[in-house]
Amino acid sequence: xxxxxxxxxxxxxxxxxxxxxxxxxxxxxxxxxxxxxxxxxxxxxxxxxxxxxxxxxxxxxxxxxxxxxxxxxxxxxxxxxxxxxxxxxxxxxxxxxxxxxxxxxxxxxxxxxxxxxxxxxxxxxxxxxxxxxxxxxxxxxxxxxxxxxxxxxxxxxxxxxxxxxxxxxxxxxxxxxxxxxxxxxxxxxxxxxxxxxxxxxxxxxxxxxxxxxxxxxxxxxxxxxxxxxxxxxxxxxxxxxxxxxxxxxxxxxxxxxxxxxxxxxxxxxxxxxxxxxxxxxxxxxxxxxxxxxxxxxxxxxxxxxxxxxxxxxxxxxxxxxxxxxxxxxxxxxxxxxxxxxxxxxxxxxxxxxxxxxxxxxxxxxxxxxxxxxxxxxxxxxxxxxxxxxxxxxxxxxxxxxxxxxxxxxxxxxxxxxxxxxxx
Numbered sequence: 001x002x003x004x005x006x007x008x009x010x011x012x013x014x015x016x017x018x019x020x021x022x023x024x025x026x027x028x029x030x031x032x033x034x035x036x037x038x039x040x041x042x043x044x045x046x047x048x049x050x051x052x053x054x055x056x057x058x059x060x061x062x063x064x065x066x067x068x069x070x071x072x073x074x075x076x077x078x079x080x081x082x083x084x085x086x087x088x089x090x091x092x093x094x095x096x097x098x099x100x101x102x103x104x105x106x107x108x109x110x111x112x113x114x115x116x117x118x119x120x121x122x123x124x125x126x127x128x129x130x131x132x133x134x135x136x137x138x139x140x141x142x143x144x145x146x147x148x149x150x151x152x153x154x155x156x157x158x159x160x161x162x163x164x165x166x167x168x169x170x171x172x173x174x175x176x177x178x179x180x181x182x183x184x185x186x187x188x189x190x191x192x193x194x195x196x197x198x199x200x201x202x203x204x205x206x207x208x209x210x211x212x213x214x215x216x217x218x219x220x221x222x223x224x225x226x227x228x229x230x231x232x233x234x235x236x237x238x239x240x241x242x243x244x245x246x247x248x249x250x251x252x253x254x255x256x257x258x259x260x261x262x263x264x265x266x267x268x269x270x271x272x273x274x275x276x277x278x279x280x281x282x283x284x285x286x287x288x289x290x291x292x293x294x295x296x297x298x299x300x301x302x303x304x305x306x307x308x309x310x311x312x313x314x315x316x317x318x319x320x321x322x323x324x325x326x327x328x329x330x331x332x333x334x335x336x337x338x339x340x341x342x343x344x345x346x347x348x349x350x351x352x353x354x355x356x357x358x359x360x361x362x363x364x365x366x367x368x369x370x371x372x373x374x375x376x377x378x379x380x381x382x383x384x385x386x387x388x389x390x391x392x393x394x395x396x397x398x399x400x401x402x403x404x405x406x407x408x409x410x411x412x413x414x415x416x417x418x419x420x421x422x423x
Contacts, residue, residue, distance in 0.1 A: 004107035008063075011107060012093040012243045013172075013205075016059035018085030022352035027080055031087035042091055042241065043290055054089035055353040056261040057124040059109065060170045060251050064204035067110075071167055071209075074255050075118035083121055083257065095243045120255035123164075125150075127182070128172075128224035128249035130266040130347045133292050133318055134339075135239035136276075137176055137228045137246055141332050144230065146248045147340055150222040150263035151363035152185075154348035157356055158260035163217040168253035169195035170207040174246050176228040176237060177202065182250045183371075184214070185221040190371040194222075195250065202243075207253070216254065221366045222263070224250045236322045240292055260356070262349040265363050269294075271342030275335040276322065282315055287345050288355055293319045341365070 019031050030050055040047040058076060059068070070076075077084030094105060129135050129148030137144050171180040179198045184191040194214050216222075226248035230237060237246050249264075269281040279297035295315030343362045349355055 004105070006103065006105045010094055010096055010103065010105045011063070012095040013060070013062040014093070014107065014109070015057065015061070015091045016109070016111075017054040017089045017091065018056040018058050018351070019054040019087040019089050020056060020080075020085055020352050021053060022350075022354055027086040035087075042093075051089060053352055054087075055349065056085070056351040057126055057251060058085070058088060059111070060124070060172070060207065061109070062170075062172060062205035063202065065206045068168065068207050068253075069209070070122065070253075073119045074122045074167060075114070075120075077121045077257070078113065093241060093243075097243075121257040122167075122253055122255045123257035125252050125254070125260055126249060126262045126264065127222055127252065128264055129226075129239070129247070130264040130287065130345075131239055131247065131290055132266045132287060133238060133294055134266040134269070134272045135246060135248060136272075136322065137230045137237040138327060138330075138332060138335075139230055139233050139235050139237075140327070141228075141230050144228045144332070144336055145340060146226045146228065146246075147365075148224045148248055149265040149344055149346075149363045149365070151265065151346050151348070151358075151360070152219045152221045152366070153358045153360050153363075154260065154263045154346065154356065155216065155220050155222075156218045157348075157358060158258050158263075159216060159218040159220070160256075160258070161218060163215045164254045164256060164258065165213040166194060166210065166216055166252045166254045167213050168207050168209050170205070170251040170253075171195055171197050171200070171224075172205060172247060172249045172251070173200060173202065173226050174243060175202045176230050176233070176246055177226050177248070178229050179227045180248070180250070181225050182252075183223040183225065184216075185223070185366045185368045186217065186219070188366075188368050190368045192371055194252070207251075216252075222252075223365065224248055236319075236325075238292060238319060238322075259350045260348065261351040261353075262347060264347045265344035266347070267339045268343045268345050268362070271338060275338040275342070276325070278318075278321060279315075281318070288347060288349070293317055296321055 019027060021027060021030055030053065034048065034050065040051070061067075078086075080086045090109075092107070096103060127148065127150050129146055135146055137146070169182055171182065173180055177200045179196075180200050181196040182194040184194050194210070195208055228246070237244070239246055266287065267275075269285065269287075272278070273280055273296070282295040285291055285294055296318050297315040341364070344364055346358065346361050346363050347355075348358060
């Protein structure tokens with residue numbers, strides 16, 4: 001539960017991270033000096049490097065949440081000697097759109113502890129689109145889809161043979177999002193989505209306790225999809241930390257606990273450049289960092305992280321180029337399809353921010369038979385999605401077969417209409 005003066009009015013979100021070392025050092029040797037620290041602006045050069053060791057999600061709070069209640073058989077371990085973390089870092093994003101001066105915000109979280117050991121230790125994995133420049137929503141479009149994948153290679157490396165049980169899902173995006181879903185694939189079959197919010201409201205973001213726990217097995221593939229409507233904006237919207245930026249994420253709470261902390265993806269820079277008809281991006285970008293404004297048309301050079309300008313090698317600011325772009329006669333549907341169907345770069349990390357060693361570094365939608373509700377696969381599937389999805393959205397998840405299926409659904413609906421009219 002979040003509480004405090006002005007907390008609910010001026011906090012965008014607050015996250016608690018577990019702080020864990022990766023070199024065998026005890027937590028107190030690294031983190032004790034920061035206890036009571038006044039803090040730093042997130043992901044800036046002034047932020048202590050040790051803060052990057054606090055990468056594993058523990059608690060996610062966003063606007064509208066009333067807190068979380070774990071099942072009776074599950075708990076988060078506290079303390080390194082119990083398999084958890086002794087030190088926790090809180091990341092807080094404040095929202096002050098009116099730019100009020102001398103504004104004080106006091107906040108806190110009630111975290112309940114029990115010495116009655118529960119049966120399973122829980123974990124929290126972040127999924128979705130990596131927090132990178134490649135998440136962009138063009139201006140004045142009624143429908144734009146963003147996807148991020150947790151590849152089967154990641155789950156194969158991190159999930160034990162018997163699998164893990166997912167008991168809670170938190171869906172997160174910002175103010176352009178209209179719907180979010182967490183899709184679940186196994187082999188050549190899509191399973192029932194773990195969570196769907198067809199009427200997403202960024203001011204009401206509550207974790208969802210699943211009525212039935214979902215088994216996640218090694219080799220399963222997870223995809224987070226977000227649908228956006230940007231008709232209210234005259235400028236492109238990019239990924240970032242601000243409330244007016246965008247994200248497309250999901251967090252799964254599960255047991256038993258494994259080492260994986262992040263499992264995300266983003267379109268390859270060459271895919272982004274082709275989709276928006278841009279000059280090539282600068283080379284040697286580290287897509288495991290937070291890159292918001294790289295250079296385009298650059299001949300090499302380091303990437304810019306944290307939302308700053310580009311690195312060396314010349315070129316132009318990606319965000320400036322996108323804001324100057326003329327969208328007249330631009331084929332939004334084709335560009336969106338390129339981003340969805342093109343290669344994605346995997347970001348699969350352990351609990352201390354270290355990338356996992358995988359047999360591949362690219363991913364995308366699996367070739368799988370799409371899931372439809374069992375009671376009436378054609379009609380109910382169409383009813384469950386916004387009409388804009390049927391009319392405008394690219395359908396990359398099943399390739400050509402998926403598009404054919406959509407046509408069949410529409411034909412079935414037409415036949416039903418004709419019968420109803422007495423033809």
